[in-house]
Amino acid sequence: MYPIKRTPIKELLHAKEFNIEVNVKGWVRTKRGNKSLAFINLNDGSIIHGIQIVAELANFDENMIKLITTGSCISVTGTLVQSQGQGQSVEIQATTIEVYGTADAEVYPLQKKGHTLEFLREIAHLRPRTNTFGAVLRIRHAMSYAIHKYFNDNGFYNIHSPIITGSDAEGAGAMFRVTTLDPINPPKTETGAVNYAEDFFGKETNLTVSGQLEAELAALALTKVYTFGPTFRAENSNTARHLAEFWMIEPEVAFNDLVDNMDLAEDFLKYLINYALTHCMDDLEFLEKMYENELLSRLRFVVEESFERLTYTQAVEILKESNHPFEFPVDWGADLQSEHERYLVEKHFKRPVILTHYPKQIKAFYMKLSEDGKTVKAMDVLFPGIGEIIGGSQREEDHDKLLMRIREMGIHEKDVWWYLETRKYGTCPHAGFGLGFERLILFVTGMGNIRDVIPFPRTPKNAEF
């Protein structure tokens, strides 16, 4: 007898042909049965559903059957048949079973019963074996693929921006230092400061907080580019929407203005959500059933309806006229609070909102100054339940105006000389934005906490696994 090639469970569940010999390998979710039969629900992660294995106990060694417990890993060879029982259409009548790895039922943490997401976070090394995390991880993959596909199909080039950077130009947040210096006894300068000239790169270096500035350099040569890479923020943020290590997508397009930028953002998001609806329905249906009753209708709504576009100034007026009892006052010039954004998105417009033209003093130095001299051509895309999912802008392409903003904000010119040079040589209008990948996954999956949409979350006081 020669070994039969393993078939993914996903294929078997869609089989049209029966009474054929097949082999499956996977992890046992449940085993139940009686004196003569065992029913094993086997899952290999190829699809959220498991396949039912039927084993007639008379045909197997009793001690081997005992090893088949929730969490164990087995290989099953048998006949694929149409199910005799209710609840599934196909099943495998097992002829041989090999146990690859046991999972002592006394101590294996995952049970047939549901677990809280908080508990699963403590066993992040095992949680991919749950239905929930299988679904999230498959959707995460699908979204990652769809992002590359969208950009590729639309003429963008993927740029690998550096992960170690020598500048904190954007000021997007606290950074993680990268160093090989001895932390206990670092070399010092004459004034007693740490002498980074002796460090690995001969200067202070950090993990990137954004690939945008580098993406701009590439856009001013390849026209349409994007980055998709890990991003690091050393902020002490303890919320369901922040991670210290997350993934960010940053398209940057030469010759685009703010309206083009909004069009791109809206089309991009709709494409991604539609991709999930057409390719991840099994997983979405599971998540809808378990976590959010209106997940599918919410996703369809976003794909079908247009986003509301208005300026920051108009938003402030709406908020002031709303007579809604906000905890924080609404004032032109101050950044909007979460409660203000939520009101606009969830109460007033009841749809995604793109806010533009924020006061220049609350936005980054590289954003293009508007004609009024008071606002910049920024845009934030706000989603229900998530808040800011995209932040972007048209960039300041005028060298002198950019230099003025750099000086106003106290940034050292010598740190961004290379960025300024792009405005000196062949500058042009351009625009781009950053999409938080995990925030997209939050929205698509309906999960409530960002720590549950990345396999191994890094947050303050947590870098386990």
Add this chain to the structure above:
RNA sequence: UCCUCCUUAGCUCAGUUGGUUAGAGCAUUUGACUGUUAAUCAAAGGGUCCCUGGUUCGAGUCCAGGAGGGGGAGCCA
């Protein structure tokens, strides 16, 4: 970092005004059952009540400090 809530069996939780031997469901083990669907039924085993200190005749329960976690806020994607 701020506000707030929580921490009791492997998991999810209950535990009265401070009172004798700390409970339930699920899980686990054993048994019963010829097709189960988170199977069902019966029995059994299972506890550093987060940690440290204090008050008290007596603390899971009250007080102080610490640790960890949830929710909200800020920062942002």
